[in-house]
């Protein structure tokens with residue numbers, strides 16, 4: 001008898017259903033399900049998809065906001081041996097046609113809000129055989145798409161699948177596309193084994209800190225990074241394995257998010273800095289109590305000014321780091337109990353670092369010759385990683401895959417420093433590095449400092465070609481409403497940090513320019529490629 005158990009996504013569901021089947025899963029504050037109902041709905045969805053002809057190896061795509069239905073898809077689709085493609089709902093129609101064709105989607109489950117978009121590109125979706133409608137109810141929307149059914153009706157009509165099959169843990173479970181700033185989107189993919197190990201590794205890291213930033217059984221969880229983006233950092237799988245109450249917010253509206261945090265007593269979330277900034281500055285959110293809330297900030301560096309504003313509201317904000325190619329989580333910036341006794345500024349600095357690696361993650365920082373750089377928190381190196389949950393390659397893309405891996409290490413494309421305690425600090429994307437007179441000046445560090453100026457709402461720093469220095473930093477600054485800081489005030493502010501030895505002296509060569517908005521990618525990250533295009537076209541070297 002073979003007693004070895006494969007690491008399959010269905011295993012994530014076992015303990016919570018046995019231990020507390022009455023625990024809740026809430027959608028938008030209106031629909032409430034127990035874990036027992038959730039388990040049954042997963043089994044119904046699996047049977048319904050099989051009745052539609054979905055089998056092992058087929059690809060089922062989802063276009064939805066963060067919902068309980070999306071969570072059901074996270075389980076049911078891979079559990080029948082099919083591949084879940086989480087479609088980025090913010091892609092342009094052209095990119096959507098490309099990713100749907102490239103992933104060879106067979107079926108698309110689509111929220112009624114995105115029907116017009118699919119209608120527009122339908123003639124070019126060659127692989128897709130069926131569309132299934134996701135809706136919160138009400139009248140069926142008029143559409144020219146041939147719908148194979150509506151999700152709730154299909155679930156109601158199906159007999160729950162009694163047993164989910166066993167298969168090889170290396171079977172592909174999910175796929176999605178990176179939202180790069182140049183070129184075509186690149187597909188990444190993860191197996192059952194990788195997702196289970198990422199779930200365990202993430203829980204081990206998040207649960208092991210003594211006090212600060214723990215994720216534990218008593219928590220109430222709500223994602224605020226889209227479920228299409230790297231499985232919402234894999235945390236819905238962790239939350240389900242823990243069996244905690246989960247809240248899915250639907251479309252992100254700042255006031256709704258703040259209200260749900262307060263009324264559903266959400267204690268644990270994750271989001272990008274831009275969303276945290278919105279929650280902290282939107283006047284409609286001010287009335288809600290956020291003081292029980294712990295939030296992992298990732299996807300981009302957390303500016304210290306945002307961390308300070310979060311702490312003022314009683315929010316326990318700290319950093320997580322990862323990327324689409326890495327499932328995603330690689331490191332976290334937990335504070336020890338001793339560090340929690342440090343003064344506020346020291347804590348903010350620690351919370352905004354990139355942090356220490358998760359269990360089973362190996363990190364190394366190398367120079368141009370591939371030698372490891374010293375752990376002095378000053379010498380930057382290219383960050384390479386190893387872990388059991390990294391994408392094996394880009395989907396059907398040999399040349400980019402070759403660049404992704406070097407000698408068994410995945411090239412993150414990030415530049416970072418590491419201190420003697422092993423804590424990382426990302427200073428740039430490799431392609432955004434600014435070299436002034438041969439010295440690397442960290443654009444992220446400069447942005448962080450410029451954001452501490454009282455008149456600055458948003459900032460991005462890019463390298464401006466310069467005959468003498470090679471490059472000098474150019475700050476693009478969005479002022480706070482009613483403010484209009486002068487270029488020399490910004491430069492003076494930055495100079496204060498150079499005088500204190502926080503920034504290298506090359507930073508005083510900074511120029512600043514007021515702009516209306518910072519260009520962003522489809523997931524809200526600063527788009528420096530677009531900004532170089534917009535602001536440097538006519539710059540003479």
Ligand code: AMP
Pocket residue numbers: 178179230297298299300301302319320321322323324325328354412413414426428429523
């Ligand atoms: P994506 O694949 O779209 O999730 O983007 C991954 C990239 O986002 C990483 O390679 C980093 O450049 C950046 N990133 C993610 N988390 C952080 C963080 N905590 N600090 C700085 N940069 C980050």
